[in-house]
Amino acid sequence: MLGQVVISGILSGALYAMVALGLALIFGVMRIINVAHGPLLMLGAYTTYFLSTVLDVNPYLTVPVSMAVLFAVGVVLERTLVFRVVDAPELSSLLLTFGVSIALVNLAQLLFTSDLRSVEYLTGAWVVGPFALSKTRVVAFVFAGTLTGLAFLLLGWTKLGKAIRATSQSREVAMVCGIDVQRIHLVTFGLASALAAAGGALIAVIVAIQPEMGQTWTFKSFLVIVLGGAGNYPGALLGGILLGLIEQVASLFLTTQLSEVVAYVLLVAILLVRPTGLLGGRQT
Amino acid sequence: MASPPVLEIERLRKRFGGVTAVDGVSLRLEPARIYGLIGPNGSGKTTLFNCITGVERLDEGRVHFGGERVHGLRPWEIAQKGIGRTFQVIRVFPELSALENLLVVTRDRLAAARERALRLLRFVKLDGLRDEYAGNLSYGQQKLLEFVRVLMRDPALILLDEPAAGVNRTLLNDLLEAVRQLRDRGKTILLVEHDMKVVMGLCETVFVLDHGEKIAEGAPGVIQTDERVIEAYFGR
Amino acid sequence: MSGRHVALAAPAAVALALAAYPAVASGYGVRATLQVFMWIVLAGSWNLISGLTGYVSFGHVAFFGAGAYAGAILMSKAGWPWLAAALVGGVAAVVLALVIGYPCLRLKGPYFAIAMLGLNEVLRALVSYFEGLTGGGNGLSLPTLDATIPIYYVMGLTAVTVIALTYLIITSRFGLRLMTIREDEVAAEAMGIDTARHKLYAFLLSAVGPGIAGALTARDQGYIEPISVFPLATTITMIVMVLFGGKGTVWGPVLGAVVLFVTQEVVWARYPYVHPLLFGAIIVAVVLLMPRGVLGILQIRYRLPRTI
Numbered sequence: 001m002l003g004q005v006v007i008s009g010i011l012s013g014a015l016y017a018m019v020a021l022g023l024a025l026i027f028g029v030m031r032i033i034n035v036a037h038g039p040l041l042m043l044g045a046y047t048t049y050f051l052s053t054v055l056d057v058n059p060y061l062t063v064p065v066s067m068a069v070l071f072a073v074g075v076v077l078e079r080t081l082v083f084r085v086v087d088a089p090e091l092s093s094l095l096l097t098f099g100v101s102i103a104l105v106n107l108a109q110l111l112f113t114s115d116l117r118s119v120e121y122l123t124g125a126w127v128v129g130p131f132a133l134s135k136t137r138v139v140a141f142v143f144a145g146t147l148t149g150l151a152f153l154l155l156g157w158t159k160l161g162k163a164i165r166a167t168s169q170s171r172e173v174a175m176v177c178g179i180d181v182q183r184i185h186l187v188t189f190g191l192a193s194a195l196a197a198a199g200g201a202l203i204a205v206i207v208a209i210q211p212e213m214g215q216t217w218t219f220k221s222f223l224v225i226v227l228g229g230a231g232n233y234p235g236a237l238l239g240g241i242l243l244g245l246i247e248q249v250a251s252l253f254l255t256t257q258l259s260e261v262v263a264y265v266l267l268v269a270i271l272l273v274r275p276t277g278l279l280g281g282r283q284t
Numbered sequence: 285m286a287s288p289p290v291l292e293i294e295r296l297r298k299r300f301g302g303v304t305a306v307d308g309v310s311l312r313l314e315p316a317r318i319y320g321l322i323g324p325n326g327s328g329k330t331t332l333f334n335c336i337t338g339v340e341r342l343d344e345g346r347v348h349f350g351g352e353r354v355h356g357l358r359p360w361e362i363a364q365k366g367i368g369r370t371f372q373v374i375r376v377f378p379e380l381s382a383l384e385n386l387l388v389v390t391r392d393r394l395a396a397a398r399e400r401a402l403r404l405l406r407f408v409k410l411d412g413l414r415d416e417y418a419g420n421l422s423y424g425q426q427k428l429l430e431f432v433r434v435l436m437r438d439p440a441l442i443l444l445d446e447p448a449a450g451v452n453r454t455l456l457n458d459l460l461e462a463v464r465q466l467r468d469r470g471k472t473i474l475l476v477e478h479d480m481k482v483v484m485g486l487c488e489t490v491f492v493l494d495h496g497e498k499i500a501e502g503a504p505g506v507i508q509t510d511e512r513v514i515e516a517y518f519g520r
Numbered sequence: 521m522s523g524r525h526v527a528l529a530a531p532a533a534v535a536l537a538l539a540a541y542p543a544v545a546s547g548y549g550v551r552a553t554l555q556v557f558m559w560i561v562l563a564g565s566w567n568l569i570s571g572l573t574g575y576v577s578f579g580h581v582a583f584f585g586a587g588a589y590a591g592a593i594l595m596s597k598a599g600w601p602w603l604a605a606a607l608v609g610g611v612a613a614v615v616l617a618l619v620i621g622y623p624c625l626r627l628k629g630p631y632f633a634i635a636m637l638g639l640n641e642v643l644r645a646l647v648s649y650f651e652g653l654t655g656g657g658n659g660l661s662l663p664t665l666d667a668t669i670p671i672y673y674v675m676g677l678t679a680v681t682v683i684a685l686t687y688l689i690i691t692s693r694f695g696l697r698l699m700t701i702r703e704d705e706v707a708a709e710a711m712g713i714d715t716a717r718h719k720l721y722a723f724l725l726s727a728v729g730p731g732i733a734g735a736l737t738a739r740d741q742g743y744i745e746p747i748s749v750f751p752l753a754t755t756i757t758m759i760v761m762v763l764f765g766g767k768g769t770v771w772g773p774v775l776g777a778v779v780l781f782v783t784q785e786v787v788w789a790r791y792p793y794v795h796p797l798l799f800g801a802i803i804v805a806v807v808l809l810m811p812r813g814v815l816g817i818l819q820i821r822y823r824l825p826r827t828i
Contacts, residue, residue: 358709
């Protein structure tokens with residue numbers, strides 16, 4: 001029983017980690033809380049839905065396409081709107097991304113209606129020993145793990161990645177070192193959107209797709225960042241897994257609704273005790 | 285028994301991640317004196333100020349103000365006990381008027397507070413600008429405003445972080461004269477300063493920090509010729 | 521008449537007109553004005569915490585919902601008269617604000633916003649969980665009663681109280697201290713201001729109005745369910761109204777409430793599906809183009825006192 005819960009926790013945790021990494025990047029590099037993160041994930045899910053139903057392809061093949069589309073969307077959003085509030089007080093960036101998130105959700109409602117959609121592909125579970133592993137969850141885990149791994153490779157080994165990390169540590173120093181900070185912001189926002197889109201694409205086969213589906217993801221991504229520490233990218237990974245585990249364990253004893261309350265109280269409690277996050281990040 | 289020193293710091297240590305910004309600093313401040321705190325950039329001076337005023341928490345050590353423990357208290361509690369400070373980067377309240385900047389820091393009856401505030405503004409020749417948004421004042425004017433704002437609460441210990449930076453000569457002389465007058469009224473002043481002429485001319489005792497450690501302490505004339513101090517500033 | 525007299529006479533005249541309005545107006549007219557009063561209460565209250573201290577409360581509608589449920593439960597299960605229930609709604613909201621505010625206000629800006637964002641979801645979950653008391657997803661019905669006109673007056677009075685409270689705070693040193701939190705919290709603390717306590721007071725004060733308004737609305741609608749009293753749209757609208765009208769001013773929220781409500785009614789009547797999208801666009805536009813709001817801009821440009 002416990003083993004099953006742990007495995008389920010890790011499976012969903014990887015997804016949380018991947019999506020939260022996007023949010024962590026935006027927060028770390030641009031010091032912006034992107035409330036529109038959830039809606040970006042939702043758009044990724046819809047992209048996968050339409051591609052796979054219209055073109056009748058394996059939804060997993062659409063993951064890179066969803067990512068590319070949302071990368072472009074993210075870049076456009078940053079270039080037109082977000083860049084204007086990067087240096088503004090927190091209220092402005094919060095409200096701006098809030099406004100964008102409302103607009104995106106309602107745009108989706110207009111274009112796609114609130115009807116629930118879903119993508120049927122893999123069903124059932126693989127049975128390994130005493131554990132039943134939902135197939136879609138396992139595949140999502142593999143994708144999420146790979147993409148997160150690639151993201152860390154990018155961050156750690158490429159020139160771009162180093163530039164991103166330098167900018168998150170100190171924008172002024174990065175500029176002095178010749179890094180084009182505007183471009184980094186653009187790319188970071190695009191990357192983050194792509195990661196969110198990947199999350200959406202992967203859960204398109206697991207849950208029902210509707211315009212408001214992203215809201216809890218935004219909140220949970222914040223939770224992950226708090227658990228893992230602001231600006232601490234590997235922390236987002238651990239934070240994600242931790243959240244997955246906590247949720248699964250909580251669901252053993254509590255209804256789903258109460259486990260959300262638990263997650264919330266946890267969030268506030270951690271922030272009070274360790275404002276820099278559980279694993280220690282940077283204080284804003 | 286002699287009265288306790290105004291400020292007593294014992295083996296204060298503050299770390300930021302891997303860097304030890306203040307490394308076991310101890311010092312005592314007696315009443316009615318002007319002290320200087322100097323050292324090359326990054327030697328821990330502002331961090332020390334932040335630890336004294338509660339903006340940063342100490343990792344080790346103790347701070348006592350007039351015999352009372354102040355380490356671990358919130359900044360506002362420490363300010364209310366009688367320690368005032370200015371900041372390296374000016375922090376007036378930009379969308380409050382000059383007068384309001386002063387009124388807001390005290391809870392005295394409005395009439396008395398107003399009178400005091402206006403007197404202080406006159407003292408630094410800002411009373412004509414009293415209804416101007418503080419954010420619209422010039423750099424020098426904001427600096428003076430921040431200075432008198434500290435005085436509104438009549439603190440026993442005043443910490444000044446680079447009061448001379450960016451201030452023209454005339455204004456500077458007025459400021460220094462004001463500091464001397466405060467000392468004559470029994471206040472204790474500790475200032476961080478890079479301008480050596482100011483330090484030498486004003487301070488009675490100077491502490492020198494380097495890499496978070498106190499490497500020298502004494503009268504300005506003595507400090508100037510101390511080998512370790514010269515090394516810290518100019519290298520070997 | 522001296523300037524002072526005009527300043528008092530104008531609002532007084534408006535107040536008198538509004539008091540006489542129900543005698544001549546249609547049912548729709550009274551309902552619409554009642555709604556405007558409600559928005560003035562909500563926007564004006566949000567202004568007390570977020571406009572003055574700069575701490576953006578993203579979950580403020582939680583207080584509206586808490587007041588609505590507290591009032592509704594008392595009215596339907598315990599037969600309380602609606603006026604008393606409305607006052608208790610206000611109290612319930614303040615209690616919630618204390619429970620949430622005490623820990624959360626210690627969090628720095630962005631973290632506070634995150635915590636408040638989650639508040640709504642949590643409250644909705646709690647309402648579903650305690651189904652026996654709250655009727656869960658099915659909602660709660662109140663005994664039928666047509667009290668629209670008395671509620672109009674009470675809501676109007678509440679709106680006037682919120683405006684008056686804002687005026688009193690802004691002209692006091694307490695209000696100045698709240699503003700220093702917005703200007704520079706570190707410096708404020710260094711000057712001896714207990715910012716945590718001040719934030720909490722502002723937060724508590726900002727919860728009363730929505731709490732009462734929630735209970736009054738519940739009585740007026742005769743029925744509440746989670747989605748109707750905890751909608752995100754209410755928070756957004758509150759925020760946009762204050763931003764547009766001018767945060768940190770006395771009449772800004774009023775201006776915003778009136779203008780945006782009228783706009784909303786007009787747009788909604790003609791283009792029902794677009795209006796949430798429009799609101800998102802308005803938020804973005806206001807944030808980028810006029811973050812100080814109409815009255816805020818006038819205030820700075822023409823050096824008007826803060827009490828406009």
